[in-house]
Amino acid sequence: MYTVRNITEDLYYVGGDDRRLALFENIFPIPQGVSYNSYLLMDEKTVLIDTVDWSIAREYMSNVEYVLDGRDLDYLLINHMEPDHCAAIGLMLSKYPNATLIASEKAILFMRQFGFDVDDRYIEVKEGDTMNFGKHTLAFVEAPMVHWPEVLMTYDTKDKVLFSADAFGSFIANNGRLFADEVNWDRDYLDEARRYYTNIVGKYGTFVQKALEKAGGLDIAYICPLHGLVWREDIGYLLDKYIHWATYEPEEEGVLIAYASMYGNTEYAAQTLANKLCQAGITNISLRDVSSTDVSVLIAETFKYSNLVLASVTYNLNIYPKMKDFLNDMAALNVQNRGVSIIGNGTWAPQAAEKMEKFLDEEMRLMDVLPEGLDIVSSLKPSKEADVDAIVEGIKDNMKKRREEKAKAKSQKSGTKK
Ligand code: FEO
Numbered sequence: 001m002y003t004v005r006n007i008t009e010d011l012y013y014v015g016g017d018d019r020r021l022a023l024f025e026n027i028f029p030i031p032q033g034v035s036y037n038s039y040l041l042m043d044e045k046t047v048l049i050d051t052v053d054w055s056i057a058r059e060y061m062s063n064v065e066y067v068l069d070g071r072d073l074d075y076l077l078i079n080h081m082e083p084d085h086c087a088a089i090g091l092m093l094s095k096y097p098n099a100t101l102i103a104s105e106k107a108i109l110f111m112r113q114f115g116f117d118v119d120d121r122y123i124e125v126k127e128g129d130t131m132n133f134g135k136h137t138l139a140f141v142e143a144p145m146v147h148w149p150e151v152l153m154t155y156d157t158k159d160k161v162l163f164s165a166d167a168f169g170s171f172i173a174n175n176g177r178l179f180a181d182e183v184n185w186d187r188d189y190l191d192e193a194r195r196y197y198t199n200i201v202g203k204y205g206t207f208v209q210k211a212l213e214k215a216g217g218l219d220i221a222y223i224c225p226l227h228g229l230v231w232r233e234d235i236g237y238l239l240d241k242y243i244h245w246a247t248y249e250p251e252e253e254g255v256l257i258a259y260a261s262m263y264g265n266t267e268y269a270a271q272t273l274a275n276k277l278c279q280a281g282i283t284n285i286s287l288r289d290v291s292s293t294d295v296s297v298l299i300a301e302t303f304k305y306s307n308l309v310l311a312s313v314t315y316n317l318n319i320y321p322k323m324k325d326f327l328n329d330m331a332a333l334n335v336q337n338r339g340v341s342i343i344g345n346g347t348w349a350p351q352a353a354e355k356m357e358k359f360l361d362e363e364m365r366l367m368d369v370l371p372e373g374l375d376i377v378s379s380l381k382p383s384k385e386a387d388v389d390a391i392v393e394g395i396k397d398n399m400k401k402r403r404e405e406k407a408k409a410k411s412q413k414s415g416t417k418k
Helices: 054-066 089-095 107-112 192-198 200-217 236-245 264-280 294-305 321-332 352-363 382-417
Strands: 011-013 016-018 034-036 041-044 048-050 076-078 100-103 122-124 130-132 137-142 150-155 161-163 221-223 250-261 285-289 305-315 339-346 374-377
Touching: 011 076, 011 107, 016 054, 034 294, 041 122, 041 221, 048 294, 054 089, 076 089, 089 250, 100 107, 107 122, 122 339, 130 305, 150 200, 192 236, 192 294, 200 236, 236 321, 250 264, 250 294, 250 321, 250 382, 264 339, 264 374, 264 382, 294 305, 305 321, 305 352, 339 352, 374 382
Parallel strands: 048 076, 076 100, 100 122, 161 221, 250 285, 250 305, 305 339, 339 374
Antiparallel strands: 011 041, 016 034, 041 048, 130 137, 137 150, 150 161
């Protein structure tokens, strides 16, 4: 059997889903699975665009064979050489011995590194090159570091299809669906698309911005990513999300309160702050325990919200380990441009608040640490209520300042255009 769907008259989805993998890249939980997308263009020549992870190779072989319907495979185009997409290269090359590989110079190098025998059967392409396969011409766009250095995006000039590699992808298996307009994407997919992008490609925002500039110059009717659903409607919506993530601009005015608590006292302070924020009208908040929330969720929400509250108990004279992991991940992924409020707790040698502030100052960029903070000695006392109120006011002021800066930047931009 087969699990194939048409995208255009000549283009077929031949990928598949993995619902058995617990950890993507052996690190990110994917409770709703993931898809490995591959596409087959049936023109005068046949072109298979990327392959899949080894876990679905058997289904993949059936799909490709079904669409080829007795024809030979002429070309195998590889946009991205990470093994979740390239594992089946060797299989396809041996099943279709006449197929010629098309890839960037770096991708060919990586193929050799991964042990594929590609000698005498590849064509190297670079930015601006095109290849014609009959009715369709494919144009190659270099997109280094989205998400590896060898990455190409490929544009079908006839049907205006952008094969976007890892960009515009998402976690969540496709489950028979193909197009983003077949689901309630905003409700059911946005959080997982954000978690996918921010944790996997988030570090390389400046490279993604460059790729987005190139994509912005194309007339795009379809976006075909390597994971998740294909876009053919409302593409501007998706581009806008990517612009926010790639430029580290918050999507929403709101607060992520991330707390590290051993016996509930720091948690109670975080809860108290959440309550007061809501009383003050700031209801777009997320309250997360760093011990029970996967750090990839914390990272995604850090990209989403304008403000962050870090509340940590002291542990071994340092920041609580799970909170330290979160901070390290934020720094590794280049998170920047957020207002941050700090709450520290300790019984006999409180250190967490001071060390978190130092980390934000020395290891991260453009983090606006607000002066209003809260130091707790063991448990939150009524005498500290004014400090909690001050944090709320500090966050309100910071949000106002951001709104004003944004409006100013917008008016300067429109003034420049006139
Ligand atoms: Fe889905 Fe960077 O590979």
